[in-house]
Amino acid sequence: MKSRTKLLxxxxxxxxxxxxVEAITAVxxxxxxxxxxxxTREFFDEFGNPHFFxxxxxxxxxxxxxxxxxxxxxxx
Numbered sequence: 001m002k003s004r005t006k007l008l009x010x011x012x013x014x015x016x017x018x019x020x021v022e023a024i025t026a027v028x029x030x031x032x033x034x035x036x037x038x039x040t041r042e043f044f045d046e047f048g049n050p051h052f053f054x055x056x057x058x059x060x061x062x063x064x065x066x067x068x069x070x071x072x073x074x075x076x
Contacts, residue, residue: 017073028063035062
């Protein structure tokens with residue numbers, strides 16, 4: 001079975017772990033959809049209708065956590 005998502009190229013991962021800002025931005029761009037899904041919250045209006053929105057604080061916290069893990073990741 002083929003994967004529908006493209007993998008990040010290995011050189012970008014290596015550059016990101018060394019602190020290259022452009023590479024880290026590429027990693028964040030790669031995962032932005034997944035982060036948005038994780039940060040999506042549901043709330044209900046006064047009539048009980050559900051509405052969904054991306055919690056920007058949660059999105060920012062997830063991105064910060066990803067950057068922290070990128071910089072501590074050890075590439076063999």
